[in-house]
Amino acid sequence: MDEIKSEIYDILKGAIRAAIESGELPIPDVPEIPFSPTKTPEHGDIATPVALGLAKSAKMAPRSIAEIIVKHVDCDKCPHIRDLEIAGPGFINVYLSNEWLDDILRTIVDAQDAYGSGEIGIGKRVQIEFVSANPTGPLNIVSGRAAAVGDTLVNLLNAVGYEAIREYYVNDAGGQVERLGESIDVRYRQALGEKNLKIPEGGYQGEYLQEFAQTIAAKEGDAYLKLSQEERVELFRDKGVAYLLGQQKVSLERFGVNFDVWTSEKAIRDSRKPDQIIEMFREKDYLYEAEGATWFRMTDFGDDKDCVVIRTNGEYTYFVPDAAYHHDKFDRGFDKVIDLLGPDHQGHVTRLKNFVKALGLADDWLEVDIIQQVNLVDSDGNRRDMSKRQGQFLTLDSLIDELADAVGERFAVDVARYFFLMRANNTHLDFNLELAVTQANENPVFYIQYAHARCCSIFQQGREQQIKIKPIDEVSFALLTEAHEHELIRKLAEFPAIVLSSAEEREAHRIPHYLHELAGIFHPYYNQHRVLDASNMERTYARLILIQSVQTVLANGLKLLGISAPESM
RNA sequence: GCGCCUAUAGCUCAAUUGGAUAGAGCAACGGACUUCUAAUCCGUAGGUUGCAGGUUCGACUCCUGCUAGGCGUGCCA
Incomplete structure (x- = not known):
């Protein structure tokens, strides 16, 4: 197939060159020739609008240009061309001989599993980071969409020759996991009978933490009450992260997504990388002190606001380990890095790219795509974001559970993946639950x-x-x-x-x-x-x-x- | 206020990245199982591509300005 295509490309190129040399076509050089398979067999097998594009520079009607080109095509040289036709405003339609069809079947039968794969990416290493949800709760459906898309993109890149891997960045450091530890502490003490406790501001209310805390209480009793609150929060934080991350891994495996690399934010923070990054930024004069904090001159990179990298309490904001993490990706030798971020991270895309630029890396080395939000709807288009099963915001697991009830566990993951993958990433996805659960013809x-x-x-x-x-x-x-x-x-x-x-x-x-x-x-x-x-x-x-x-x-x-x-x- | 995303048939979306008559599925209506699986097929109907300009031989696609919705917006990650 490809051979025939390039053969036809060469023939057309030759024809245009001959037309120029004979003086019939007054253009300086042979242009790029776009062509594509046709939408309908009435337009032949392959068509090119090249004559339309030349109309202006040649100052001629597109149809007469097409006629001149066709006149110079040497059909004897290419047995694959059965016929050439000029149609519409000046398209050249190529009809291929039936041998072409035979060739396709031969190619497929020969290649089998490999049919569809390519070599364009050979020798290039790509890393795709996706899902990267906070380890503070179960994966939601947007994470499910990201998982399906990221997993498939890795498959696609590998199919065309790249060496692509799946990576998950575990946000196991910073304020959020502190709130997690505090929330579990409250639930633990409640499980032991303590009254009048409230989940702290920014904490996690979900039932899953009650269950987790109750398990701890049942197993260890009041042993942890002997610790100071600070020690307890730290302990529960680590236990909670390990537990919830484990749950996320189980969900992802059920969904058929297996990550190659898990990188811990805590490990990045504990390494020397963040300090080195700050040092480098300081040397390049990207930083300044104000209001007790250290700021990065984001405005120098075209953004409208600067941003804090070291808080007044001396801790790094997440930008610093994030920049360090991306520098680490570069050190690991990836030719290209793709981040798939959730819809709530779009404000960070420019900043992230600017940090990468500040690190001295090429503009197109990092690619960031936003996986847009998912709404659950019924067939009339009404929103249905709540899970019937749990009466809470739908998680990936409960979605698959609901699908499994309808179509069986065997097809539940298939249906979920298909629905997540059927829409372009940057569009909001309406997940039609009613349609998804029909086992009938419409699905x-x-x-x-x-x-x-x-x-x-x-x-x-x-x-x-x-x-x-x-x-x-x-x-x-x-x-x-x-x-x-x-x-x-x-x-x-x-x-x-x-x-x-x-x-x-x-x-x-x-x-x-x-x-x-x-x-x-x-x-x-x-x-x-x-x-x-x-x-x-x-x-x-x-x-x-x-x-x-x-x-x-x-x-x-x-x-x-x-x-x-x-x-x- | 500013930034990003979105707007196509009643609904959910495509459109080979600027090409020929804008295509599918669902929903609606009418048909087809003595057949390699009817989870299928055949047919009917459905459109001023949000609005107004511009660029082009040619615009759903690019540019400008509006309108509507979603998300984000200096010490959470």
Whole structure:
């Protein structure tokens, strides 16, 4: 496929050059030639608007430019071109010979699991940091969305050759975990019968801490009351972080996301890195003292406000360990670092990028994407953010529990991942719970999975009828004459380009859309045409190769999304 | 006030990153199981792409100004 594309590119380039040399096309140089697969077969297989782009500089009508270019195309040189056509305002439509379709099926059958992968990123190391929720409670659904997106982006980057890893930054230091320790202390003492205690300002009210504190009380009794409050808060802080982080890991594993590296903020703070960063900033004169605190000259980097890096109490604000953390990422040798942050962190994107700049790192080394918020809605679009089950803000676990009640544990994670992945990252996601829990035809996840299961089912039937797939060289694809068959093959051919653009643009949602479109061609085909047909075995063999290719692409695509490809449903 | 994100069919979203007649699913209506799985298919209907300008051969896409919603905004992370 790619070879044919570059062949056609060269032919068109040659034609334009010949037209310039003959003086018919008054432009200085051969331009970039954009071309893409067409939306509809009526426009051929590949089309280019290059003549439209040249209209201005050549001061000619686009259609006549296209005519001149086509006149100079040497069709004998490229057996893959069946026909050339000028259409609409001046598009050049290329019709490929049927060999092209054969080539695609051959490529897929040869490559199998590897079909769709690429090499553009070979030799480059990428780190994606995502979820990174505070270890002060269970993961919420936005974290779930980030987990699905980050996990898939890593899959995509690895598929196109990068060496990408998943990393989780554990915010186990600072004021929030202090509040956590204090909150657990209150719950612990309440569990022992103490009255008139209140969760401190900024503390955590959730039931999960009551349960945790009750477990401690049941196990250790009042042993900890002998400690000073300060000692107790510190102890509970550490116990709480360990417990809640453990819970988060369990949730993530259930969701099919496994991080390669967990980095502790506390460890970063305890290292010498933050001091070194401050030292470096001081040397570069990025810092000044005011109002008892130390400030960073953020305005020098174009922001409208400076910001505090050392508080009046002498502690670093989170910026310092954060800058140190990113410097540490650089030291670990990543060519590119991507942070996926939650919607409440958007104010920090510019500051973070500025700190990275202040560290002397390249502008495009750090990429920050915001994973926007998730609303749960019903089919009428009404918001439903509360969990029925727990009567509280929905957590990732309770979402999967609800889905599991409806579609079974087997598909609950598949459905959740699909719904999180089907929208662009920077849009607010309306998660239609009603649609997600329908096990019926409307659910797009099942639509795709069912297509895969149907492919498998054909092979199962074939085995029962003693029909085996023939080696590809003994099959004649000329028998695939149905319009649906050509449409399917054209769609299969798009897959590698979709994977590539999806990885490079960080737009994971293109994969679910593509798979849905592919299934949307397969199902009608399946309904109208029989694959296994004893009265026409030669065509059966050709169709089996086609079905095998469809199955391969569906399976490869679902794997990128971390969604199962069931053999039966 | 300032900054970021968003606005496309009744609802939820696409649109190969500036290309041809803006496409899907859901919801609505009417049909198809003696067939490799009906979790499927076929058909009907649904649009001034928030508004107003501009750039371009060509704009959902880029620029300017409005309107509406979400989020953020110097010592939490």
